[in-house]
Amino acid sequence: MAEPIRDVTIIGGGPAGLYSAFYAGLRGMDARLVEAREELGGKLCLFREKMIWDAGGQPPLQGETFRKQLVEQGKTFDPEVLTGTKIAAIRKNGQGLFEAEDHRGQVHLSKSIIMANGGGIVTPQKLRLQGAAVAEMDNLHYTMPSLATFTGKTVLISGGGDAAVDWAEELSGIAEKVILVHRRDNFCAHEAQVEKVKRSGADILLNVAIHRLLADKTKTRIEMVELKDTETGALTRVGADHVVVSHGYERDAELGFEADLEPLRKDGHFFEGSADAATSVPGIFAAGDCLSYAGKVNLLVGAFQDAVNAVNRAKAFVDPGAHDRGMVSSHNERFKERNRTLIRELADKVKQ
Ligand SMILES: Cc1cc2nc3c(=O)[nH]c(=O)nc-3n(C[C@H](O)[C@H](O)[C@H](O)COP(=O)(O)OP(=O)(O)OC[C@H]3O[C@@H](n4cnc5c(N)ncnc54)[C@H](O)[C@@H]3O)c2cc1C
The missing domain is CATH 3.50.50.60 (FAD/NAD(P)-binding domain)
Incomplete structure (x- = not known):
């Protein structure tokens, strides 16, 4: 079967990638999320027991609870999710589409790319x-x-x-x-x-x-x-x-870009970009710990902000007529449907 062409391929299923998948759905984009490990969640898998106190609007909760919630949110708009799939190379084909080739040689086509690969694939030493x-x-x-x-x-x-x-x-x-x-x-x-x-x-x-x-x-x-x-x-x-x-950790940060698609780097790995999630290459955006710019915050909240910017930029790249930023979630048709169901469920509970 021919590989579907997605609006965006998001590389990395940590907090930045998962939130990008959610937000891409909110912006009506057809997204693919690719994660090298078998499990989604990125570094959250390394501190499942730790209490997280500094994620906005959340009571203190354990890393594992946070991870599960984030995975559920990331799947809200049914993105294509590939786990156990390491992206090894990125290039462009004759039609101007990005080709993300995985470690098995399978090529994944999309109109834009969001790099959300953190510091690479990290495993404890x-x-x-x-x-x-x-x-x-x-x-x-x-x-x-x-x-x-x-x-x-x-x-x-x-x-x-x-x-x-x-x-x-x-x-x-x-x-x-x-x-x-x-x-x-x-x-x-x-x-x-x-x-x-x-x-x-x-x-x-x-x-x-x-x-x-x-x-x-x-x-x-x-x-x-x-x-x-x-x-x-x-x-x-x-x-x-x-x-x-x-x-400490061992990192596998190997990922090759075609010569003229190689974004500017900092310290050999991180993408030297801007606060609005652009890299030096049009069509390739970045979010989370892999992105470097003045004022960058290497925390969950920083990853979420980057994800919103990366998706908005990718949306504008794929569909130049689109608004440059998303509407608030209350305007989303899918949420309206779910809100109605939730309100019905709440009303039923009150009756009981
Ligand atoms: C011990 C510890 C405690 C922390 N505590 C807090 C805290 O209390 N509060 C807070 O806000 N932040 C905390 N952080 C920071 C927070 O975890 C990170 O800022 C956040 O995880 C960044 O998310 P990310 O998605 O950018 O990167 P990551 O979480 O690193 O996710 C990147 C993902 O990309 C995948 N990947 C990499 N390369 C490829 C490839 N080639 N192909 C496919 N997939 C790939 C990786 O496997 C990984 O799953 C903590 C970090 C650590 C290490």
Whole structure:
């Protein structure tokens, strides 16, 4: 079957891409959303347990709840959604259409492109221990499971960045004991958080790195952690019910553009663009963490604003006669229909 030509292909299914898919529907655009990972949500998949306090108009809610809501909203206008699909190259064909080629060689055609690929495809950095078979043991975590997992337990956290320090501080009120180990002599986390963790009662071991993980009899759980002093080489062992590794992320940011379609970049990856989501290439717009401009806010709210601008620009590119910005959602016909249903449902509830 011939590949359908969409108004816009949105590359990346994180907050910026999902909100772009929603807003493209609101502007009557036929959208395709392509995400490399099997799951939509982008970086929200990395902090499912964390409470988000700073998204406008939302009460504090967990990353996972926020992710689910965003995915539902992104699908409001039934965009084509492709997950497990990494875009590898972007070019233009003889008809002036953009061709986004995925890792399987399948080509996806559209009249415009919105880049919403964040910092690339991000996966937590795994432990690399020499000679040790580090299986994915049940109590070895690279992203945070439910915090209830740690109640009354001994938790060893390895890392010196914001995430490691934040979790050590947060878990100090939940776990029986928290041991924070870092291979250097000082943390690179925010200093206010470092001060808090120092006061939290956590055991802090500096110049110390995980050397070996020792499994229990079942071979499915870590029982002891062997630590190595990075200065003296001395080895010590500590018992732990859970080990959390927070060593940053690996990024796959490979995505090739045809020579004359390569947008201007900042630091080799980010798109050097403008606050209205344009890149240096007509027809290619950008939103969210992948976009750089003066005053850029690398937060969820910033991603949503960029998404609105990117969609409005893409709409004007595809349909030059269109209004340059969207109407408010109360004018949308599809919402009117849904509003009627919701009001009927509310009225029925009141009657009961
Ligand atoms: C630990 C942590 C905590 C945070 N806490 C907060 C907070 O409390 N409040 C807040 O406002 N912000 C927070 N942020 C920032 C927020 O998560 C980001 O600003 C937001 O996720 C940016 O969304 P995005 O869609 O631009 O990028 P991302 O979320 O990075 O999504 C990009 C998506 O593009 C996909 N992709 C990349 N390359 C390709 C390709 N070639 N083909 C297909 N898909 C591709 C990736 O797999 C990914 O899913 C936090 C970030 C982190 C890391």
